[in-house]
Amino acid sequence: MNIFRHAVAFTAFLITSFVTTASNAALEIEISGGSAQQIPIAIVPFGQAGNLAKVSDIVGADLRRSGLFRVLETGGVASRPTDLAQVKYGEWAALQAQALVVGSVETLPGNRLRVNFKLADVLKQTQLAGLEYNIAPNQLRMTAHKIADVIYQKLTGEAGIFASRIAYINKSKGRYALQVADADGENPQTVVSSNEPIISPAWSPDGSKIAYVSFEKKKPIIFVQSLMTGQRLTLASFKGNNSAPAWSPDGSKLAIVLTHAANSQLYTINADGTGLKQLTKSSAIDTEPAWSPDAKWVYFSSDRGGRPQIYKVSSIGGEAQRVTFEGTYNLSPRFSPDGKSLAMIRNDGGKFRVALQDLTSGQVQILSEGAQDESPSFAPNGRVLLYATRIGGRGALAAVSSDGRVKQRLSESGGDIREPAWGPLLN
Amino acid sequence: MNKGMMNKKLLGSLLLAVMLTACKSTPMVDKPAGVEDKSPSAAATKPADAAGAPVADTSGVKEVVIDSNANAGANPLKDPNNILSKRNIYFDFDSDAVKAEFRPLIEAHAKYLLANSNAKLILQGNTDERGTREYNLSLGQRRSVSVKKSFNLLGVQDKQIETVSFGEEKASPNCADENCHQANRRVDVAYENE
Numbered sequence: 001m002n003i004f005r006h007a008v009a010f011t012a013f014l015i016t017s018f019v020t021t022a023s024n025a026a027l028e029i030e031i032s033g034g035s036a037q038q039i040p041i042a043i044v045p046f047g048q049a050g051n052l053a054k055v056s057d058i059v060g061a062d063l064r065r066s067g068l069f070r071v072l073e074t075g076g077v078a079s080r081p082t083d084l085a086q087v088k089y090g091e092w093a094a095l096q097a098q099a100l101v102v103g104s105v106e107t108l109p110g111n112r113l114r115v116n117f118k119l120a121d122v123l124k125q126t127q128l129a130g131l132e133y134n135i136a137p138n139q140l141r142m143t144a145h146k147i148a149d150v151i152y153q154k155l156t157g158e159a160g161i162f163a164s165r166i167a168y169i170n171k172s173k174g175r176y177a178l179q180v181a182d183a184d185g186e187n188p189q190t191v192v193s194s195n196e197p198i199i200s201p202a203w204s205p206d207g208s209k210i211a212y213v214s215f216e217k218k219k220p221i222i223f224v225q226s227l228m229t230g231q232r233l234t235l236a237s238f239k240g241n242n243s244a245p246a247w248s249p250d251g252s253k254l255a256i257v258l259t260h261a262a263n264s265q266l267y268t269i270n271a272d273g274t275g276l277k278q279l280t281k282s283s284a285i286d287t288e289p290a291w292s293p294d295a296k297w298v299y300f301s302s303d304r305g306g307r308p309q310i311y312k313v314s315s316i317g318g319e320a321q322r323v324t325f326e327g328t329y330n331l332s333p334r335f336s337p338d339g340k341s342l343a344m345i346r347n348d349g350g351k352f353r354v355a356l357q358d359l360t361s362g363q364v365q366i367l368s369e370g371a372q373d374e375s376p377s378f379a380p381n382g383r384v385l386l387y388a389t390r391i392g393g394r395g396a397l398a399a400v401s402s403d404g405r406v407k408q409r410l411s412e413s414g415g416d417i418r419e420p421a422w423g424p425l426l427n
Numbered sequence: 428m429n430k431g432m433m434n435k436k437l438l439g440s441l442l443l444a445v446m447l448t449a450c451k452s453t454p455m456v457d458k459p460a461g462v463e464d465k466s467p468s469a470a471a472t473k474p475a476d477a478a479g480a481p482v483a484d485t486s487g488v489k490e491v492v493i494d495s496n497a498n499a500g501a502n503p504l505k506d507p508n509n510i511l512s513k514r515n516i517y518f519d520f521d522s523d524a525v526k527a528e529f530r531p532l533i534e535a536h537a538k539y540l541l542a543n544s545n546a547k548l549i550l551q552g553n554t555d556e557r558g559t560r561e562y563n564l565s566l567g568q569r570r571s572v573s574v575k576k577s578f579n580l581l582g583v584q585d586k587q588i589e590t591v592s593f594g595e596e597k598a599s600p601n602c603a604d605e606n607c608h609q610a611n612r613r614v615d616v617a618y619e620n621e
Contacts (some may be wrong), residue, residue, distance in 0.1 A: 060575050197596035199560050218549070218617075219591035220564065241568055241592050244561045257565070259592075261585050262572055264565035285565040301562055308562060330558045345559055352558065393601045419560070 017151035037359060038070040039155055042097035045074070046117075047082035048105035052137070054279045055105060055115065058144035062162040062184060063151065065385075067406030086217055089125045097122050099155060103147070105140070113137055117147050119154060128154050159381045165423040166203045166386060167191070167210055168397060171416040178212055180227065180423070183379075184268075185410050192225060192232075202245045202254075203423045204271075210253060210421075211245035213233060222256055224271065233272050246289045246298075247271075248315070255279065255298050255315075256378070266300055266313070279317055290317065290333045299323060299333040299342065310344060326364060332375065336382045336402070343367075343376040344384055354387050356402060367400045376420070378402075380425040388418045503539070504618060510535040513617040516574055517609060523566075523573040533574065536616055537581035544587070547619035550574050552592040555608040560594055567592030567614075575612045589619075 040065060046055045046229055063069040081087045082104040084381060090336040092100050103117030112134055119129040120266050129150050133143050149160030162183055170177045170188075177321075179192040192198065196215040203210055204224075212225045220243045222236040236242040240259035247254050253271055257264045264287045278288045284304035291298055299312045302320070310324040310333045324330040329347030336343070339359075345354040346366065354368035354376045370389040377386045383404060389398045389409075395418040396411040411417070440468040449598070501507045516529045540546055552567030571590040578588055 133483070188554050197593070198562075199594075199596065215596060216595065218551075219589075220593075240590055241564060245566050257561070257569050259565075259572075259590065261575070261590060262586075265567055285562070285569065288559070288561045289563045301559075329558075 003425070038068060039098055040070045040072055040096050041099040041101065042072045042074050042092050042095055042153075043101040043157075044077075044081055044123075046103040046105055047080070049107060052105060053114075053140050053144070055117075055140065055144045055147065056101070058141060058184070059101065059148045059151065062145060062148035062160075065184070065403055065408065066152065066413060068152075068156055083116075084120055084127055084130075089120075089122055089296055092122045098153070099128070101151060103146075108134070111137065113140060115140070115143050115147075117145065117150075119151050141182065145184070147180060158383065159425060161379045161381050161422075161425065164380055164425055165207070166397075167203060167421045167423060168417050169198055169201065170386075170412070170417040171418070172414065178210065180210075183422075190224075191227060191230075199419055200244055201419060201421045202247055203242050203421055204247050205249060205251040205424055207424045207426050211247065213243045213245070222254075233273060235271075236276075244287050244289060246291060246325065248291050249293055249295045250414070255291065255300075257287045257289065266298065268298075268315070277317070279315075280289075280320060282320075285318075286311075290335055292335055293337060293339040299335070301331045301333065312340070330355075334376050334378060336378055337380060338382055341402075343378065345374060345376065354385060354400065356385075365404060367402075367404050368398065370398070373398070375420055377420050377422045379422050386420045386422050388420055404425075428464060436502030440479070441532070491575060504621065511539055516614045516616070518570055518606070518612040518614075520612065522568045525573055525577050532616075533577050537578050537583050540578070540583045540587050541581075546587065547578065548583075548588045549617045549619060550590045551615040551617060552590070552594075553597055553611055553613050554595050555602060556595040556598045556600060556612040558595070560596070564592050564596075567594045570612075570614050574616075 017287065020240045028377050034298050041381055043056045043060045049056065060071045064071045076094065077091050079088060079091060081102050083102060087102065088102065092134045100120045100122050101117060102116065105382065106114045108114055115133040115135060117131060118127055120127050131150060135158060145162040148162040152160035157159070164183050164217065165180050166183055167180045168177065175193055175195055178191045178196045178198050179188045180191055181188040191210060194214060194216050199213045201210050202213045208228065209224050209226050211222060213222055221234065222245050224233045224235045225231070226270045235245065235254065236256055236258065238258050238260060240261060241264065242258055244257040245254045251267050251271060255266055258267050263283065264285050265281065266277055266286050266289050267276055269276045278328055282302065282304050284302050286300055286302045287300040289298045295315055297312045298315050299310055301308055302311050305322065306400050307328050308331050309322060310330050311320045311322050313320045318401060324344070327346050330344050332345040334343040343356045343361055344355050345352050345355065348366055351371045353366050353370065353373050355364050355366050357364045361374050368387060368389065374388045379386070384399050388400045391409065391411060395416040396409060397417050397420050399408040400406070452503045504511050506512055510532060510569055513532050516525065516532065536548065540548060550571040552569070554563040554567045568590060575588050575590050599607060602611065608616035
């Protein structure tokens, strides 16, 4: 049978739940730990109508969650400036604030909102940033996240990630839903749902599509779905299993795993489903491909040496080289965005945990504390790793800073959440 | 034996062959000969013979109804008293070796497949929930391939078998003991369009 024969089927796929978001419960986040040196920041409640989401609360929660900020209680300060001209810096210096945020939300004609904010250095009494946004009301939460990103970037020198989105699988009442939510767990929306399992969601680098594996036809098949339109492409539906999609950094192709009639092997395929090429040829299991950020290598899991370890192969094919030597069980390689370190799942004395290996020194740090942790996924700035864990017998998401200091748990009451994937930064 | 007699015999065999071929064009499931045969050795030792099995096979042709599943009892695959309704093959931890106790089950299904060339088997590998989902998907596949090889040895061709894996996706969650994990480490035997 010709394995290249399979036609690529485009289906205009209307997902009923795509537009119904109201019934979805938001993830709840619980934070522990924090950076040793946190920046004290005061965020004055924005001048805004009471029926809108409170921008200053969203910004404060974002910054607090990063572990890098101490968000100060402002209730004891008498003044409520909404612009820097109204600020009496002495009041905020007395609070020990180094940075101050003020702003407002105005209602414009035609159901629009104008959001303003200013960030000031309290000691120097100077403006560090100031932006104005003209938005539709349903963009208010995302605008608050963008403001938090600007503040984070100005004060830490690194890109913020609050305006990014995460994807995960939510199993509830026997149904599986691939959902996307804001990085703070709010605003969850169902991308696709099925009574059969869905696993391995993977964001396209431009954030417009998600590849995933669905068992809806009683076997694993890879689909690529547009978030905006719901249009669905059957990327790979060959005989046997089709799984583990991983986008190349430029989004032009994916590494995938096919079995045909035998063991799992790596292939690459163009994003439109054409041009299938075999990447590895072994009599072992080769799976869980991950591209290096420079696109030269595909890292993967294999038991070709007896126990599962991580290997790499040139993205145009060739001999595989072993990457991990420490430990008896290393799986799920994931690159940090700067390409300098590799996250993985390690069997740590019978417990499956997230580990981070420095690719230069080879040093490995265990970052998570669960017994069945899975699916590590880097935030786009590399500062945080999201992963799947189990709490009270149910799946939940957790996050840990890449230095291991700040830990978060994201759970939804009643849901069983797994397979997280952090989406790219969007402008 | 003289030459004339030999020719006569040959002619007889040819005629029989032609008749059998003619019968084959009628859609049929033979009276489930493979099903009732409790002796596993029949299929195991001479798998190739099953297709050319003489006269007895033709008697059951008319009883088979293509589209009717109205009478589930008539379908040997669904008959709880028939070994063909047994569909689970269990494995030891971290192993893809097919244990001897599952030979009769595999032989019965092999015989059925050889007698029903249109039947397509789907072998679905499963694992317990320890380890990562994608790796377990590959482990489950290794088990389904291991079972497929047992079928191949009994003469069943790859075109009648698809090997797939559900990995840990169908595992009972939160297993607390080995019995529970054991129940998850299995290959399920399914037929296409079943």
